[in-house]
Amino acid sequence: MERKTAQSSIEFLYSVGAVLLVFSISAVLFYQSQQDAAAIESYMDSRLACQEVAGKISAVSSGGDGTVSYMQFPLVAGALNYTVRVSGDNRTVSVSHKSSLVGCRFGNANVSNGTSASFNVASGAAVRNIDGGVLVG
Secondary structure, three states: OOOOHHHHHHHHHHHHHHHHHHHHHHHHHHHHHHHHHHHHHHHHHHHHHHHHHHHHHHHHHHHOOOOEEEOOOOHHHHHOOOEEEEEOOOOEEEEEEOOEEEEEEOOOOEEEOOOOOEEEEOOOOEEEEEOOEEEEO
């Protein structure tokens, strides 16, 4: 009776190849899901920062003359170098980070930083209601 060692070696190589193929596909799917989760987390953090700024402007505007508050961005937004921009003409706030841009609207308020109706906002900036208008900075 002859021994078939060559045949069993080929079968072993096929089974190792199949296991490596399954592992490779699993690794690719896992990596893609991690990338998607990071993108969603960045979007949600941007959205939170946008709503915080818009809410603060609306609250100061409806608070009446002399109302003062301070911008405090969520910790994540400050740590990840987000850019927060207010456009008083359009009554919008936009938050950008990497390739994502999130926008939201605030209530009927005349907003400026004293020189322009469109400006960037820094954490800790004072928000004041002066004569019915909102001054940020």
